[in-house]
Amino acid sequence: MSDPQHKPDTLKDDGHAFDGIQEYDNNLPRWWLWMFYLTIAWSIWYIPYYHGGGGKVGQAALRDDLAALAAERGKLSAGSALDEAGLRALTADSARLAAGKQLYAQNCLTCHGAEGLGGVGPNLRDRHWLIEPTMTGIVSVLEKGGRPGKGMASVAHLGTDNVRNLAVYVVALNRDGLKSNPAKPPAADEVEKPLDW
Numbered sequence: 001m002s003d004p005q006h007k008p009d010t011l012k013d014d015g016h017a018f019d020g021i022q023e024y025d026n027n028l029p030r031w032w033l034w035m036f037y038l039t040i041a042w043s044i045w046y047i048p049y050y051h052g053g054g055g056k057v058g059q060a061a062l063r064d065d066l067a068a069l070a071a072e073r074g075k076l077s078a079g080s081a082l083d084e085a086g087l088r089a090l091t092a093d094s095a096r097l098a099a100g101k102q103l104y105a106q107n108c109l110t111c112h113g114a115e116g117l118g119g120v121g122p123n124l125r126d127r128h129w130l131i132e133p134t135m136t137g138i139v140s141v142l143e144k145g146g147r148p149g150k151g152m153a154s155v156a157h158l159g160t161d162n163v164r165n166l167a168v169y170v171v172a173l174n175r176d177g178l179k180s181n182p183a184k185p186p187a188a189d190e191v192e193k194p195l196d197w
């Protein structure tokens with residue numbers, strides 16, 4: 001292809017040279033220039049979108065993807081059996097979290113406090129647990145209730161999905177920041193075993 005702008009290679013007038021390399025005074029290739037203009041045009045959209053607008057990268061993008069994945073799994077799993085990994089995936093689902101928060105206010109707040117700091121029931125925001133601090137452990141105490149005579153009744157009647165939503169909220173409460181409650185110190189039979197996943 002002949003380029004109308006193309007001139008035979010000429011050395012720069014001032015003979016600019018560095019380290020034995022001499023600079024030529026040629027036009028940039030057209031294809032190169034167009035790519036350069038294209039990157040400028042691209043940046044007009046890219047910079048505002050990713051540095052000020054709704055564009056998400058890195059951790060934020062990953063969080064969104066995980067939440068979408070959990071929501072999908074949640075839809076598929078409604079009512080079906082889930083292992084620990086499957087239950088843990090639900091904790092990234094903001095719809096379940098919102099549902100759990102509402103259920104907590106209706107069914108749990110009286111004994112565990114508005115902020116989960118305990119009352120009749122144990123503090124849910126400390127490092128001490130009676131149960132295994134896993135999703136299976138939390139779901140199990142909700143389905144079966146606590147030890148006989150201790151006051152924690154089963155809430156299995158709310159349904160598998162709502163029990164899972166409640167467990168998601170309990171985990172979120174604990175992750176929201178550990179808080180000890182001087183009025184409700186860990187009971188002697190609570191074991192220090194922080195939620196570490």
Ligand code: HEC
Nearest residue numbers: 107108111120121122129130131146147150151152155166
């Ligand atoms: C009538 C009071 C009461 C209500 C209502 C109640 N709980 Fe409890 N909860 C307790 C008591 C008491 C325990 C300790 C049980 C035991 O000692 O076996 C407990 C234990 C727990 C535990 C285990 C805590 C640990 O440290 O291992 C979790 C989790 C829990 N409750 C969540 C809930 C949720 C979620 C709800 C609402 C659906 C709820 N509870 C409703 C009194 C209550």
